[in-house]
Amino acid sequence: MTVLGGIGQPIKRKEDARFIRGKGNYVDDVQLPGMLYLDIVRSPYAHALIKYIDIEKALKVPGVLAVIRGKDLEAAKLAWMPTLMSDKQMVLPIERVMFQGQEVAAVVADSRYAAADGVAAVQVEYEAMEPVVNPMKALEKDAPVIRWDKENKTNHIWHWEVGDRKATDAALKASDVTVTQDLYIPRIHVSSIETCGCVAAFDAMGKLTVWMTTQAPHAIRTVFALVAGLPEQKIRIISPDIGGGFGGKVPVYPGYVIAVVAALKTGHPVKWVEDRTENLQSDSFARDYHITAEIGATKGGKLTALKVKTIADHGYTDAAANPSKFPAGLFHIVTGSYPFEKAFVEVDGVYTNKPPGGIAYRCSFRVTEAAYTIERLIDILAGKLGMDPAEFRMKNFIPQQAFPYKSALGWEYDSGNYGPALRKAMDIIGYESLRKEQVEKRKRGELMGIGISSFTEIVGAGPSHTFDILGLKMFDSCEVRIHPTGKAIARFGTKSQGQGHETTYAQILAEELGIPAEDIAVEEGDTDTAPYGLGTYASRSTPTAGAAAAMAARKIREKAKLIAAHLLEVSPGDLEWKDHKFSVKGLPSKGKTMQEIAFAAYTNHPQGMEAGLEASDYYDPPNLTFPFGSYICVVDIDKETGEVKVRRFVAVDDCGTIINPMIVEGQIHGGLTMGFAAAMLEEIQYDENGNIQGGTFMDYLLPTAVETPKWETAKTTTPSPHHPIGAKGVGESATVGAPAAIVNAVVDALSHLGVTHIDIPITPWKVWSLLQEKGAA
Amino acid sequence: MIPPRFEYFAPSTLDEAVEILGRYGGEAKVLAGGQSLLPVMKLRLAEPKALVDINRIPDLAYIREDGGWLRIGATTRMNDVNDSNLAKRRYPILTDAASVIADPLVRNMGTVGGNISHGDPANDLPACMLALGAQFAVRGPKGTRTIPAASFYLDTFTTALEPDEILTEIQIPKPRTGQGNAYEKLEKRAGDFPIVGVAINLFESGRKIESAGIGLTAVGPTALHAKAAADSLVGQAPGDAAFRRAAELAMQIAQPVSDLRGPAEYKRAMIGVLAQRALRTASKRAGGGA
Amino acid sequence: MDEAEAMPAEAEVGPFARVRVTVNGAPHEAEVETRTLLVHFIRDVLHLTGTHIGCDTTNCGACTVLLDGKAVKSCTILAVQAEGRQVRTVEGLAEDGKLHPVQEGFVEEHGLQCGFCTPGMMMTTVALLAKNPNPSEDEIRHAIAGNLCRCTGYVNIVKAVQYAAQKSRGGGSK
Incomplete structure (x- = not known):
């Protein structure tokens, strides 16, 4: 018997069939006849004038066909391009370079080897300029102005604030207890295992096709049309299989644009695939937030107010990937799971001589920064009040009956039930007995800590009244066509990068249409065939395109009902949708399956009705969704070396209705691991000259299976009231929630020594230094 | 990342390999496992004119x-x-x-x-x-x-x-009865280069340390031979006091530099920690007759 | 854009070498530059694109293949080093259309997400199980330490390996 594979079923993934056979089709797998290769010359300086680019030697390298410089792009007005935040960014520079690793020139050759030789042969004469590396220094009066091209001679990009400053200040002043803490959330890199790249090709009719590592193919097509002036019907963006995105494949990088220019100029398809060093040095970074947060409470432990000030280091241009109205993303979810009456957030964006970015790191627009800030501050405040951090959270959570809850910073949380999630995590990990163990261990001088993070996320951007990117509203779409034999194809405006859309979307449709998931083909990523959508990032696929799937299916059901009535010779009003088919009310044996209806839609449809059975939906979500969870981490610390070992980590997540529990659990495992990575290992550092420290995987250390904790997961289920199937989005929850749990555990282990904070990543030497300082080693 | 061009030789005898190396006068490199050499060539930090692959020479692996x-x-x-x-x-x-x-x-x-x-x-x-x-x-x-x-x-x-x-x-x-040795490595993540490492070889006889060797990793321009530290153990009874003294002497010769794998003072301290750990393991193994 | 006028006739190219290598049981022979990396030989010359490139510095393991049965990183081996040897890639795992137990394990236990590290991860697993048919979780985690996965958090990869181990030992599908 065929299994329906509807909502809630842990069915195996459809896409795996090709991946496990090595038959995935990633950008670098695309091979076209006559294809050329592009490689990029990059700046060794963080800030310099370009005096001269000598390409003669490069042009003599066997296989090299052309070298492209900024001045070659200038004529076509392509030397600069707009960023997603309406700043501008160099494709190739004419006179200055602004960060180490910036694109300076590009070599086109008949093989990747020759292109690399050509890059090595290009000689560039620079005149080094003083770099501005530290954003605080960038704001000083006498700091060199980085953006010479802008009218405003300052490194300050923008100021953004939300909330009531005065009332917040007053509330903090009136609070019995307050704490203030500086937190630095360092620059990190998503480092999907597949780097970025593209293949650009023009056909004889002048149509451009770009196979591209992009999470948002439709928006890219429109951007290409607007920036390059190409007619949009002559642009086809294909996002093939993507080897991990995590936000890093949202922006348009110069390499893509240069490849298109190279294809146009040479008349050949051109492939550009960056190597890992280029990826780490030049692609968009995440985070780099310098935060100062102040939080207050009454003596009795009731939270009063929260104030957050942040300096955001954006590199040399604001190329963050945010909804247009939100230059600091959704950072103002920083009130988290707590009902602050007063709150205020301000963020100042700053230019420095570093690569641009400000993308997510598997996170919905600065939500990790927010969750980390509040969950750290809650712990510090609980410590000051002498309260157990679990008890303190329980006491302060937004109560279940308060939902939908309007936060002090303007969000309307759709649903939540925070207490039970934390209680569940405490029960699984054995919280009370761990606390007893800790007391015993401290007596023996051993260090162990227990850390909690009860985060609230905000995902699924977003409602068209507030959310757009470059003016494009952040809806998403689904188009479903049911074939005569009852099989279906569905296409979406999103693009999976490993999330399993081909399976999950089919399950939503299976549930709504009564067609087995395995009979439903799901396609995404080809702008010639898929309906327009804003793409996959910020955990928005299920909240937007997943909703569109349900809505499109329901439109189909409306028509199907008429056909069923016709076939059964009853009035549509006599029919009900039950057990995945239409049957006559009170007479369940008399009914029609969707397969029977589909056949009739092409062979025997009612006179006067259009043939066929298809529908599309462009879903404009009425609100965002607010997944949440409670994580508890236990760490043991080696006093001699400062090494931290995560002994256990329990994650209780609530992402509303679960479509495929196997996939959801996998997403949580992965998110936890990236949260762990940020907490313990990853940071991109620069020296005072703006030189990146460690631009390879030899130095930028991703977690291996050895130190990655053995994650334990559980769930509670609080459906979203506004989403058609009650789902919320889950791909990033764990990345958002995990770092605070880990840091809270480490700080908890050292709290009796007077330690209240350690910045991430928590290296053994940071812990060791604290132990030395506190005389506890 | 693409290595530069080079001549490739896969000689079948050592003499042939030596002859090729001589012919290139320092501009050829020996290719053994290639796990360090090829990455630096791909990064174009090394551009040898020739590689001499010694993997085809019989009887070099045993x-x-x-x-x-x-x-x-x-x-x-x-x-x-x-x-x-x-x-x-x-x-x-x-x-x-x-x-x-x-x-x-x-x-x-x-x-x-x-x-x-x-x-x-x-x-x-x-x-x-x-x-x-x-x-x-x-x-x-x-x-x-x-x-x-x-x-x-x-x-x-x-x-x-x-x-x-x-x-x-x-x-x-070859080991003698009463010999024990150990290597301790501290790393930021599995498979990474060491923060520091300490190698110990001890020879104990009649509850006395008769001889010792100590090597240190990643705390100098080369691996370091901690001779004074090793000599301090000779004639001592194996145990915490002697081990602590040797560890201190080892720390004294360490010349660590601050980098992504930790500040110098941390690395120096870790030489002390790891030395004592390795000494304890080595001594235990010495007792076990290894 | 400045273009090269024409390839200079006296252009120095190469050096080249002839490479004969058996890949997934089939003999292949090609004249390649001596510097050709095995991974490019496999991908660009033989068009077996299941073997991926992730880091270039022998850290990530996306390019893992079996060389004479041992799991190695093909981005840090020259094609000429494989002369006369046996290479096995992900495309050589399924036999007669029947999935290898390791492939089956990765599907059954949701051991992959984006699929990019998966071929390398599976090749490492094949080599591990050939040497140690019943590895503990700890042994599995250490064995795959040279293969980085950014999606799964490794929990399900460990289960996939255990599934494959049991299946290979004749334990059926658990």
Whole structure:
């Protein structure tokens, strides 16, 4: 018997069939006849004038066909391009370079080897300029102005604030207890295992096709049309299989644009695939937030107010990937799971001589920064009040009956039930007995800590009244066509990068249409065939395109009902949708399956009705969704070396209705691991000259299976009231929630020594230094 | 990342290999496992004119005891050491180290000879060689000579090897009753280069330490031979007091630099911690007759 | 854009070498530059694109293949080093259309997400199980330490390996 594979079923993934056979089709797998290769010359300086680019030697390298410089792009007005935040960014520079690793020139050759030789042969004469590396220094009066091209001679990009400053200040002043803490959330890199790249090709009719590592193919097509002036019907963006995105494949990088220019100029398809060093040095970074947060409470432990000030280091241009109205993303979810009456957030964006970015790191627009800030501050405040951090959270959570809850910073949380999630995590990990163990261990001088993070996320951007990117509203779409034999194809405006859309979307449709998931083909990523959508990032696929799937299916059901009535010779009003088919009310044996209806839609449809059975939906979500969870981490610390070992980590997540529990659990495992990575290992550092420290995987250390904790997961289920199937989005929850749990555990282990904070990543030497300082080693 | 062009030779004898190296006068490199060499070539930090692949030379991969020595052929892979019962049983320091060098896949290619002769102070085996009092057989145009480990490491990426010489065999004195050794490595993440590492070789007799060797990883321009620290142990009863004293002396010769793997003061302190741990393990193994 | 006028006739190219290598049981022979990396030989010359490139510095393991049965990183091996040897890639795992137990394990236990590290991860697993048919969780985690996965958090990869181990030992599908 065929299994329906509807909502809630842990069915195996459809896409795996090709991946496990090595038959995935990633950008670098695309091979076209006559294809050329592009490689990029990059700046060794963080800030310099370009005096001269000598390409003669490069042009003599066997296989090299052309070298492209900024001045070659200038004529076509392509030397600069707009960023997603309406700043501008160099494709190739004419006179200055602004960060180490910036694109300076590009070599086109008949093989990747020759292109690399050509890059090595290009000689560039620079005149080094003083770099501005530290954003605080960038704001000083006498700091060199980085953006010479802008009218405003300052490194300050923008100021953004939300909330009531005065009332917040007053509330903090009136609070019995307050704490203030500086937190630095360092620059990190998503480092999907597949780097970025593209293949650009023009056909004889002048149509451009770009196979591209992009999470948002439709928006890219429109951007290409607007920036390059190409007619949009002559642009086809294909996002093939993507080897991990995590936000890093949202922006348009110069390499893509240069490849298109190279294809146009040479008349050949051109492939550009960056190597890992280029990826780490030049692609968009995440985070780099310098935060100062102040939080207050009454003596009795009731939270009063929260104030957050942040300096955001954006590199040399604001190329963050945010909804247009939100230059600091959704950072103002920083009130988290707590009902602050007063709150205020301000963020100042700053230019420095570093690569641009400000993308997510598997996170919905600065939500990790927010969750980390509040969950750290809650712990510090609980410590000051002498309260157990679990008890303190329980006491302060937004109560279940308060939902939908309007936060002090303007969000309307759709649903939540925070207490039970934390209680569940405490029960699984054995919280009370761990606390007893800790007391015993401290007596023996051993260090162990227990850390909690009860985060609230905000995902699924977003409602068209507030959310757009470059003016494009952040809806998403689904188009479903049911074939005569009852099989279906569905296409979406999103693009999976490993999330399993081909399976999950089919399950939503299976549930709504009564067609087995395995009979439903799901396609995404080809702008010639898929309906327009804003793409996959910020955990928005299920909240937007997943909703569109349900809505499109329901439109189909409306028509199907008429056909069923016709076939059964009853009035549509006599029919009900039950057990995945239409049957006559009170007479369940008399009914029609969707397969029977589909056949009739092409062979025997009612006179006067259009043939066929298809529908599309462009879903404009009425609100965002607010997944949440409670994580508890236990760490043991080696006093001699400062090494931290995560002994256990329990994650209780609530992402509303679960479509495929196997996939959801996998997403949580992965998110936890990236949260762990940020907490313990990853940071991109620069020296005072703006030189990146460690631009390879030899130095930028991703977690291996050895130190990655053995994650334990559980769930509670609080459906979203506004989403058609009650789902919320889950791909990033764990990345958002995990770092605070880990840091809270480490700080908890050292709290009796007077330690209240350690910045991430928590290296053994940071812990060791604290132990030395506190005389506890 | 693409390496620059080079001539490739896969000689079938050592003499032929030596002849090619000589012909290129320092502009050729020996390709053994390639796990360090090829990445630096891909990064274009090294651009040799020629590579001399010694993997086709027969009888260069072995681990055997012969005469007074454990002999390890230069192209013996790290994982051959890890799989060797002889190494595990009688030279546990070698498997301590070889099992934490990079990752299992790199260890399938990476060679003992390469790790030892690359001259990278962050490689793990050089410190072990210093602690063990090993020597290296080296083939050059004039035949074979042996170089003690203690005089092999001259500077970062500079060894006593002439450009036309090839390290062919590692020779480690056979263990005696009462010998024990260990290697301790502290790393930021599995498979990473060490923050620091300490190699210890002890010989105990009648509850006294009769001789000792100590090597340090990643705290100087080369692996360091902590001679004073080792000498301080001689004649002492194995135990915390002697070990602490030796660890302090080892810390004194460390010349760590601050980098992504920690500040200098941390690294120096960790030499002390790891030295004591390795001494305890080595001493325990000495008691066990290893 | 400045273009090269024409390839200079006396252009120095190469050096080249002839490479004969058996890949997934089939002999192949090609004249390649001596510097050709094995991974490019496999991908660009033989068009077996299941073997991926992730880091270029022998850290990530996306390019893992079996060389004479041992798991190695093909981005850090020259094609000429494989001369006369046996290479096995992900395309050589399924036989007669029947999935290898390791492939089956990765599907059954949701051991992959984006699929990019998966071929390398599976090749490492094949080599591990050939040597150690019944690995503990700890042994599995250490064995795959040279293969980085950014999606799964490794929990399900460990289960996939255990599934494959049991299946290979004749334990059926758990």
